[in-house]
Amino acid sequence: MKSSNSRPSRVGRNPFVHKLKFTVTEKIKIGLMSVTVFPVRLLLVSTLMLLAWPFAFTAALGRSDFVIEPQPWWRRFIDLCLRVIMRAMWFCGGFHWIKVKGERAAASEVPILTVAPHSSYFDAIPVTMTMCSIVTKLESKSIPVWGTLISYIRPVFVFRSDQDSRRKTVEEISRRAQSGGEWPQIMIFPEGTCTNRSGLILFKAGAFIPGLPVQPVVLRYPNKLDTVTWTWQGPAAFKILWLTLCQPHNPMEIEYLPIYTPSKEEKENPALFANNVRKLMAKALELPLTDLSFDDREISLARGPLRIHDLSSLLEFHQLVCRLGLRAGRTDNVLEEQARRARKLRGDRQSLEDFAQFLNLPVTDTLTQVHSLFDQRGDGQIDIRHYIIALSTVHRPSKSMETLKLAFKMYESEENGYVLEEELAAILEIMLGVKEVELSGLFLTLDRPDSAKITYDELHHYIEQHPYFVQDCLDFQNHPRKFGPPKSCNGQKHNKED
Numbered sequence: 001m002k003s004s005n006s007r008p009s010r011v012g013r014n015p016f017v018h019k020l021k022f023t024v025t026e027k028i029k030i031g032l033m034s035v036t037v038f039p040v041r042l043l044l045v046s047t048l049m050l051l052a053w054p055f056a057f058t059a060a061l062g063r064s065d066f067v068i069e070p071q072p073w074w075r076r077f078i079d080l081c082l083r084v085i086m087r088a089m090w091f092c093g094g095f096h097w098i099k100v101k102g103e104r105a106a107a108s109e110v111p112i113l114t115v116a117p118h119s120s121y122f123d124a125i126p127v128t129m130t131m132c133s134i135v136t137k138l139e140s141k142s143i144p145v146w147g148t149l150i151s152y153i154r155p156v157f158v159f160r161s162d163q164d165s166r167r168k169t170v171e172e173i174s175r176r177a178q179s180g181g182e183w184p185q186i187m188i189f190p191e192g193t194c195t196n197r198s199g200l201i202l203f204k205a206g207a208f209i210p211g212l213p214v215q216p217v218v219l220r221y222p223n224k225l226d227t228v229t230w231t232w233q234g235p236a237a238f239k240i241l242w243l244t245l246c247q248p249h250n251p252m253e254i255e256y257l258p259i260y261t262p263s264k265e266e267k268e269n270p271a272l273f274a275n276n277v278r279k280l281m282a283k284a285l286e287l288p289l290t291d292l293s294f295d296d297r298e299i300s301l302a303r304g305p306l307r308i309h310d311l312s313s314l315l316e317f318h319q320l321v322c323r324l325g326l327r328a329g330r331t332d333n334v335l336e337e338q339a340r341r342a343r344k345l346r347g348d349r350q351s352l353e354d355f356a357q358f359l360n361l362p363v364t365d366t367l368t369q370v371h372s373l374f375d376q377r378g379d380g381q382i383d384i385r386h387y388i389i390a391l392s393t394v395h396r397p398s399k400s401m402e403t404l405k406l407a408f409k410m411y412e413s414e415e416n417g418y419v420l421e422e423e424l425a426a427i428l429e430i431m432l433g434v435k436e437v438e439l440s441g442l443f444l445t446l447d448r449p450d451s452a453k454i455t456y457d458e459l460h461h462y463i464e465q466h467p468y469f470v471q472d473c474l475d476f477q478n479h480p481r482k483f484g485p486p487k488s489c490n491g492q493k494h495n496k497e498d
């Protein structure tokens with residue numbers, strides 16, 4: 001698969017990882033803090049959180065999910081106590097002073113605050129300072145103690161088990177947003193997941209669908225050693241807590257930007273609205289835009305024996321298919337059905353028009369771009385099987401063996417299920433996102449002198465025996481192996497079964 005040159009490799013970088021490196025001095029400091037300040041802080045923070053619990057519990061008693069009842073004095077008193085306790089808790093955690101720039105608008109003016117970048121659970125600080133509502137998954141309600149505190153701020157719960165959850169969440173956000181300030185403001189982290197703050201990823205549309213003014217809020221942690229960032233791949237939650245509590249002071253900045261009122265066009269097009277707000281926030285943060293989304297996280301982090309090696313072309317492909325709207329209705333069944341049709345074409349090369357007909361889509365710019373990604377020879381013709389392998393790879397990134405099986409179904413010979421060496425190379429090139437896969441080493445160790453062909457079961461068995469299949473048994477352009485061709489796959493150093 002080609003990568004278009006128009007887009008720099010920005011999308012290939014992975015903001016869902018956080019690697020922490022310490023200097024020797026930092027290690028010594030952390031060691032000292034761990035046996036002195038850390039236990040004290042941990043005790044204080046836990047005590048304050050436990051202290052907050054009965055307040056939050058009492059205040060939530062007898063509240064309805066659908067209406068806001070009048071606020072008697074005792075509820076207001078509890079609210080004040082909670083704010084004080086929470087602020088004290090952050091203080092004990094090393095967030096001694098928090099710089100707040102700009103001013104938060106009133107709920108009647110802007111019902112929704114969009115907060116970015118989302119990078120840590122410490123992003124809860126502005127929430128507890130304002131007691132705004134948030135959007136969170138239903139499961140967080142059942143976290144001990146913290147769940148009660150979350151429930152206190154009347155979050156919009158997302159029922160992930162529910163098929164309609166997206167629509168219902170957006171409806172609930174709209175309903176509250178249109179209450180004219182009766183409901184608390186909602187703080188939304190439109191990125192929908194945590195990144196390492198190296199850029200702003202794509203915003204989800206939820207906060208922008210109501211088409212009402214929003215106030216963007218940007219967060220900064222100007223710490224020298226970044227101990228607060230929590231991403232899907234990096235230090236675990238408790239390690240983050242430990243390292244952060246070991247820092248003498250944890251600086252944080254919250255900046256309320258001016259209210260953003262959508263134009264008529266933006267009201268009608270939430271994606272445009274979202275993107276314009278994103279640009280504005282990126283500018284305030286002096287960060288680049290990273291055209292990755294919440295869904296790309298799965299692709300970036302997928303594991304498994306045949307995990308994607310070079311993300312850039314597949315992520316670009318994924319963005320294009322999302323733009324074509326192919327992601328939404330796509331299921332394993334659709335893939336199987338398309339694979340059956342592609343098999344019938346037997347590698348007949350397809351022009352752009354044929355491709356459009358195959359997908360039952362009109363010829364658009366985006367479709368042309370997708371088509372050209374697979375036009376390796378540059379003659380305007382593609383093998384549709386390549387497209388289907390790529391689609392399956394981005395659709396179920398952590399099930400690479402399923403994709404391999406699907407690919408075999410399209411290529412294997414009817415009589416004996418064999419796939420030829422060069423066909424397998426093409427399949428792996430797409431799945432791994434690499435170029436010039438060389439399989440002679442693999443076929444050599446298979447010890448089949450007569451022919452270079454293999455069945456799915458044989459390959460499956462082989463990969464099961466070689467957990468580092470890609471590293472040890474393959475060769476391709478820019479392979480991480482430093483010197484020489486792959487050694488025999490039999491006596492490799494990583495093999496755990498030895």
Ligand SMILES: *[C@@H]1O[C@H](CO)[C@@H](O)[C@H](O)[C@H]1NC(C)=O
Pocket residue numbers: 013014015016017018019020196198199290
């Ligand atoms: C954060 O993500 C960027 C890619 O966007 C990556 O280059 C960088 O190494 C990551 N930072 C850390 C500390 O892991």
